Amino acid sequence: MRIIVLGAGVIGVTSAWYLAEAGHEVTVIDRQPAPARETSFANAGEVSPGYSAPWAAPGIPLKALKWMMQRHAPLIVQPRPDWAKLTWLARMLGNCTPEAYNANKARMVRLAEYSRDCLGALRDETGIAYDERRLGTLQVFRKEAQMAAAEKDIAVLREGGVPFEVLDAEGCARAEPGLAKGEIVGGLRLPGDETGDCFKFTTALAALCEAKGVAFRYGVGVERLVVEGGRVTGAMTAEGPVTGDAVVVALGSFSPALVKPLGLGLPVYPVKGYSLTLPVVDAGAAPVSTVMDETYKVAITRLGDRIRVGGLAEIAGFDLSLPPARKATLLRSVEGLFGGAGDVDRAEFWCGLRPMTPDGTPVVGRTPVPGLFLNTGHGTLGWTMAAGSGRVLADIVSGRRSGIETADLGIARYGREGRRGGALVPARA
Incomplete structure (x- = not known):
């Protein structure tokens, strides 16, 4: 499949890595001139499941x-x-509430522990260094x-x-x-x-992605998603349309504005x-x-x-x-x-x-709109959960069984609220 990943922070780049590993043709689009130039640039450096x-x-x-x-x-x-x-x-x-806290924490720990294992495997496989x-x-x-x-x-x-x-x-x-x-x-x-420099990691992994054939288009703003026949088929950028079989939105805080016109209320x-x-x-x-x-x-x-x-x-x-x-x-x-x-x-x-997100868990997986996937909403734990989220996303896109339970990680957990859409953020992608 031809997959378009929107966002070249640590979440977008790890998504691209695992999608490429799964055999997909991947293009990453970001408005910045290089990877990890926004929220991934200078975070606290913790990988803390x-x-x-x-x-x-x-x-x-x-x-x-x-x-x-x-x-x-x-x-x-x-x-x-x-x-x-x-x-x-x-x-x-x-x-x-105690009930909500216990359910939310269980999801977060599950993904974070899995992510640490994925990061270790990626490190062993590639020799990537990031302090x-x-x-x-x-x-x-x-x-x-x-x-x-x-x-x-x-x-x-x-x-x-x-x-x-x-x-x-x-x-x-x-x-x-x-x-x-x-x-x-x-x-x-x-x-x-563990600890490590998220910026160094993301930059190094982007280079490894390019070596695998992933195309990066930097300095390109995303204006809207392209929908044909009820299916997302690409993204309209400042340089024109980019088409594919599926789109992954990994734009952090700017994700809700992009998906809102499709009727999705992403509470980020x-x-x-x-x-x-x-x-x-x-x-x-x-x-x-x-x-x-x-x-x-x-x-x-x-x-x-x-x-x-x-x-x-x-x-x-x-x-x-x-x-x-x-x-x-x-x-x-x-x-x-x-x-x-x-x-x-x-x-x-x-x-x-x-x-x-209001419940602390990121939103990872498919949406009710065919061809559209999400990997966003990680809050303070983007670096901690990045590798696991990228692996889970790639498994879902590829139709493979993941190493952990993923049914409660997607936007579907918000029920009608996630489908209705709401004025959450200004449009800027």
């Missing part, structure tokens, strides 16, 4: 209200009126109350068979010798998690995240792998000779501004835990739009 959980959880509404009152808040909701934002938030709040480390993730707590609250997460990990270690302050220091003494009271370590909304990238100046004081700062909801990751500090969540539509206050929060976290490890004066400040 152990932390795959939906934001929508019991108790989150109250926590969110408290966070928004803090100076260095991990969550910011801009007050500007936005019907799409209000609709998405309402649907997310509807998922903050990867397989040294686990350490979530650190500055307060005893945070340690106590972690018992709920530990119970979920235990039930799911995910390896973990509960550490006191000395144990955290052994795992991460650079951690500032006196800043933390304990931590939760997940030894099975952009949640803005920020990062800093600092050159390492004191290797002994730098993190070994990834440290999750529970207080600020910030991840601090070692990527080769750099430190990536990523996190925060701002619900502000498609705003890409870089407020100094957000940078100050990231700096406060990294300087508090790994003071002097990175060159603050040369820090690169960045933001990206995470495509979030």
Whole structure:
């Protein structure tokens, strides 16, 4: 089959890789001049199946209200009126029940664990390098109350068979010798998690895709999907139509606008995240792998000779501004835990739009419209779930049985809401 993949971020490129592996003729289209130039460019660097959980959880509404009152808040909701934002938030709040949380987390962990296995197999097959480390993730707590609250997460990990270690302050220091003494009271370590530079991975994989015959068309904007006889047969671009047997939409936060004219209400909304990238100046004081700062909801990751500090969540539509206050929060976290490890004066400040679904699970698979497939809505876990999502998507397109259950990953789980369509985002693909 001739498959058109819209989007050359980590989700689009991994989709292209597995589709090409399955024997399809693949063309990838992206408005940027090269792969991974938007949300995949400078994310936190975590491949963390152990932390795959939906934001929508019991108790989150109250926590969110408290966070928004803090100076260095991990969550910011801009007050500007936005019907799409209000609709998405309402649907997310509807998922903050124990029953919904358990169902959503089970889906996410299933896909994330599978994705880690797929990433490992891909790495072994290709020898791809991306500043990867397989040294686990350490979530650190500055307060005893945070340690106590972690018992709920530990119970979920235990039930799911995910390896973990509960550490006191000395144990955290052994795992991460650079951690500032006196800043933390304990931590939760997940030894099975990995780290790596998503931008380097996506760029390298795109090159491997090209070697397999995948065609990349960069700097080409997508205007709309082409439908003939009720079937999607291609995409109309700024350079004219591109036709194929099927189209995969992997445009992150911009996916809903593209599929809305076809009657699909894809409940994906952009949640803005920020990062800093600092050159390492004191290797002994730098993190070994990834440290999750529970207080600020910030991840601090070692990527080769750099430190990536990523996190925060701002619900502000498609705003890409870089407020100094957000940078100050990231700096406060990294300087508090790994003071002097990175060159603050040369820090690169960045933001990206995470495509979030209200239930936390991405939307992967076929749609009610023949010839149209989706691979989007991964939120903060795009890097974690990329390889598995790409493999699942390729299996579904090819009509093959996948390595995991996939029936509950598609847009069909939203029922009539997913079919009706709604004004979720402005058109820009």
